[in-house]
Amino acid sequence: MAEENNDNQTNDRRNFLRAGLFLGGSAVAGTILSNTLSASEETSGEKVKVMTAEGQLVEVDRSKIKIATDTLSALANNDERKGIPGKKWVMVIDLSRCKNARKCQSACNKAHALTGPNQWLKVYEMQDNEESSPYWMPKPCLHCDNPPCTKVCPVDATFKREDGIVAIDNERCIGCRFCMAACPYSTRVFNWEEPKQPIHIATGEHTCATSQPRKKGVVEKCDFCPHMLEQGKLPHCVTACPNGVFFMGDENEDTVTNGSETFALSQLLRDKAGYRYMEDLGTKPRVYYLPPVDRLFPFTKEDKEKTEE
Numbered sequence: 001m002a003e004e005n006n007d008n009q010t011n012d013r014r015n016f017l018r019a020g021l022f023l024g025g026s027a028v029a030g031t032i033l034s035n036t037l038s039a040s041e042e043t044s045g046e047k048v049k050v051m052t053a054e055g056q057l058v059e060v061d062r063s064k065i066k067i068a069t070d071t072l073s074a075l076a077n078n079d080e081r082k083g084i085p086g087k088k089w090v091m092v093i094d095l096s097r098c099k100n101a102r103k104c105q106s107a108c109n110k111a112h113a114l115t116g117p118n119q120w121l122k123v124y125e126m127q128d129n130e131e132s133s134p135y136w137m138p139k140p141c142l143h144c145d146n147p148p149c150t151k152v153c154p155v156d157a158t159f160k161r162e163d164g165i166v167a168i169d170n171e172r173c174i175g176c177r178f179c180m181a182a183c184p185y186s187t188r189v190f191n192w193e194e195p196k197q198p199i200h201i202a203t204g205e206h207t208c209a210t211s212q213p214r215k216k217g218v219v220e221k222c223d224f225c226p227h228m229l230e231q232g233k234l235p236h237c238v239t240a241c242p243n244g245v246f247f248m249g250d251e252n253e254d255t256v257t258n259g260s261e262t263f264a265l266s267q268l269l270r271d272k273a274g275y276r277y278m279e280d281l282g283t284k285p286r287v288y289y290l291p292p293v294d295r296l297f298p299f300t301k302e303d304k305e306k307t308e309e
């Protein structure tokens with residue numbers, strides 16, 4: 001019975017969020033979150049369109065809409081949304097070390113119960129032109145400091161934490177996919193199917209720190225493993241890579257480590273000509289890349305076949 005009540009509460013909230021989103025038919029600004037249906041008996045005669053959780057457009061009288069101003073401030077005070085105090089998480093990916101081992105990807109998949117094509121971390125074969133040599137490029141969410149995705153979310157389901165992480169509250173997400181369209185790096189995925197996940201995860205308590213339990217009809221992405229960082233541990237992809245490609249650290253401490261080597265972030269970026277993907281966009285990613293020069297592992301036919309599996 002308790003589970004049934006929880007389900008009802010969740011459904012009620014989604015209904016409310018969806019109703020808010022499509023208020024007026026075309027408006028999608030973040031302020032719409034604060035609109036909800038009023039119990040007032042008086043009517044204005046002016047009809048607005050509202051979408052139900054089942055995807056049906058219905059008309060309601062505008063007088064039935066009231067402003068609930070406390071919703072956003074309650075969200076802002078949520079500790080999960082603030083992140084880990086004093087930290088500014090940053091990742092460095094050394095492309096000169098990647099040989100397409102894909103251990104990062106499988107560790108991420110395992111830790112987050114990801115199956116099928118919706119991996120949060122992808123490894124791409126790159127080649128800038130026919131004359132230059134190909135290389136491998138792992139790409140998680142880049143956790144931008146100026147994220148286009150969070151700005152378009154009409155229900156504040158995806159947000160920027162004070163510690164730098166861009167997170168998604170999948171209990172709050174209504175699956176509109178505006179954030180996917182806004183992300184210039186295509187790092188977000190949509191769950192078209194019911195996720196296959198162990199029963200203890202599927203029935204466990206939801207937390208943004210693990211993005212679990214996973215849900216059908218919502219957007220997901222790399223979350224920088226906040227559940228690991230909270231425990232002073234490195235993200236799964238960092239520790240799983242046998243070639244030390246991934247470095248994680250705190251920009252405030254100017255330190256990054258892959259678990260066995262530790263560098264001053266600023267010096268590493270200076271010495272190795274670190275760069276951010278599509279810097280010109282002004283998104284200010286919190287993931288830096290080190291260029292694929294002086295490669296430890298040359299690009300091989302065997303490595304290439306792994307991407308075609």
Ligand code: SF4
Binds near residue numbers: 172
């Ligand atoms: S799909 Fe993206 S933009 Fe839409 S509600 Fe979910 S997190 Fe927000």
Ligand code: SF4
Binds near residue numbers: 107222
């Ligand atoms: S930081 Fe965590 S969620 Fe992101 S790619 Fe690495 S293992 Fe996956």
